[in-house]
Structures are given as structure tokens and as C-alpha cells.
Amino acid sequence: MFQPVQIAPSILSADFMNFAQDIDMIREGGAGYIHFDVIDGHFAPNMTVGVPVLKQLRKHTDMPIDVHLMITNPLVQLPWFLACKPDMVTVHAEALTGEGELQQAVDMIHEAGSKACVSVKPKTPVEVLEPVMAQLDMVLVMSVEPGFSGQSYIEGTDQKVRAVVEMARAAGSAPLIQVDGGMGLKTAPLVAAEGADVIVCGNAVFGAEDPKEAIRTIAAAADEARLAALAKAEA
Numbered sequence: 001m002f003q004p005v006q007i008a009p010s011i012l013s014a015d016f017m018n019f020a021q022d023i024d025m026i027r028e029g030g031a032g033y034i035h036f037d038v039i040d041g042h043f044a045p046n047m048t049v050g051v052p053v054l055k056q057l058r059k060h061t062d063m064p065i066d067v068h069l070m071i072t073n074p075l076v077q078l079p080w081f082l083a084c085k086p087d088m089v090t091v092h093a094e095a096l097t098g099e100g101e102l103q104q105a106v107d108m109i110h111e112a113g114s115k116a117c118v119s120v121k122p123k124t125p126v127e128v129l130e131p132v133m134a135q136l137d138m139v140l141v142m143s144v145e146p147g148f149s150g151q152s153y154i155e156g157t158d159q160k161v162r163a164v165v166e167m168a169r170a171a172g173s174a175p176l177i178q179v180d181g182g183m184g185l186k187t188a189p190l191v192a193a194e195g196a197d198v199i200v201c202g203n204a205v206f207g208a209e210d211p212k213e214a215i216r217t218i219a220a221a222a223d224e225a226r227l228a229a230l231a232k233a234e235a
């Protein structure tokens with residue numbers, strides 16, 4: 001059955017002096033998730049927001065929040081973020097390379113009642129997801145190096161999305177697939193055609209003249225590509 005593609009605006013590009021209005025605006029525009037980017041200055045070269053802002057945001061809205069943790073020590077910090085009751089938490093496989101660490105993070109997230117997502121950076125092979133694939137609610141495929149909004153989509157990410165779809169199928173699961181970085185009207189259809197369900201948009205939404213319209217047009221273009229790919233597969 002056809003599931004429409006969801007847009008997840010990234011708060012990195014929001015106006016922090018008018019944060020609440022921006023959140024309400026993306027809700028009205030039909031966004032599926034708030035993509036809450038946390039960067040610690042170690043895992044990636046930038047520093048963003050953390051627990052105090054997440055706590056306030058949770059009080060402000062019941063929109064689904066996905067916390068994208070780009071931090072070096074997720075096992076230490078996860079409890080702080082989970083205490084804010086985000087709907088979903090995304091951890092990076094590259095920060096959880098020790099024996100059993102990825103599994104431990106997924107378990108911590110689930111035990112707290114949130115959904116679990118694991119992300120891979122552009123150069124990380126999807127194979128690292130294999131041990132936990134069957135338990136994931138979502139997989140995040142990065143289409144830029146983590147750090148900043150406004151970067152260009154790395155060509156070939158659509159094939160990586162396809163590889164995740166195939167790996168999930170082999171594991172007997174069907175996690176949502178999210179793509180993050182350089183997504184917009186031209187690039188979202190590329191990954192949607194290969195199986196992406198959730199498209200993170202920073203610049204393409206908050207940098208648009210009419211962000212609500214941007215959410216609608218990017219979602220429509222992604223849906224169209226997805227429908228065309230489905231029709232082709234069924235023919």
C-alpha cells in the first residue's frame with residue numbers, strides 16, 4: 001500500500017529567536033516530524049542545542065520529535081535525552097563501535113518507550129546495521145557529512161537507500177528509511193524512488209520564501225517519484 005513520504009524539517013535552520021513560531025509553522029505546513037539535531041563539537045564540527053531546549057520543545061508540542069544525536073558518547077548522554085520523552089532517537093553507528101554498544105543503545109531507547117533509529121555517515125557501509133536491523137524503527141542514511149545545513153547532496157546516496165531496503169527485507173523487517181542532508185525538490189525524489197520514507201530538510205524548508213509551501217511541494221515531488229517507482233516495480 002502507498003505510504004506518503006513525510007518531511008522532517010531540521011531545527012538547525014530554524015530561527016531560534018522565533019523557535020516556537022517556526023515549530024507551529026511547520027506543523028501547519030504538514031511536517032511529519034521535528035528533526036532535532038544535536039551536535040557536540042566532537043563527533044561533528046559544530047555545536048547546536050541539547051537537553052534544555054528539547055525539554056522546552058517537548059512541553060510546547062505533541063508533534064513527533066526525532067532527536068538526531070551527533071555526539072561521541074551516546075551511551076552516557078542517552079538517559080538525559082530520553083528523560084525528555086522524544087518520540088524517536090537516532091544514534092550514530094560510528095559512535096557505538098565497541099562490542100555490544102549498538103545493541104545497548106537500541107535497548108536503552110526502547111526501554112524508555114521511544115522509537116530507535118540508527119544512522120550511518122556517507123562513508124560508513126550499511127553492513128554495520130546488520131546486527132540490530134530487525135529491531136530498528138527507522139534507519140537514517142546521511143547524504144552529507146554531519147555538521148552543517150546547506151551542504152550539497154552526495155551522489156549515490158539513493159543506491160545506499162536501496163541497499164538498506166534490501167538488507168531490511170532480508171532481515172524480515174521494514175524500518176522507515178530517512179535521508180538527511182542536501183534534500184530538496186530535486187534530490188528528495190531520487191531517494192524516495194529507492195525507498196526513502198522520511199526526508200529531512202533544513203535549508204530547503206526554513207530557507208524558503210514560503211516554508212509551508214516548500215514542505216508541500218517537496219513531499220508531493222517525493223510522492224510522485226515513489227508512486228512511479230512502485231508502478232514500475234509492479235509492471
Ligand code: DX5
Nearest residue numbers: 146147149150181182202203
Ligand atoms: C547535518 C544535520 C542535518 C542538516 C540538514 O549535520 O544532521 O539535519 O541540518 O540541513 P540541509 O537540509 O540544509 O542539508
Ligand code: ZN
Nearest residue numbers: 010037068180
Ligand atoms: Zn540531522
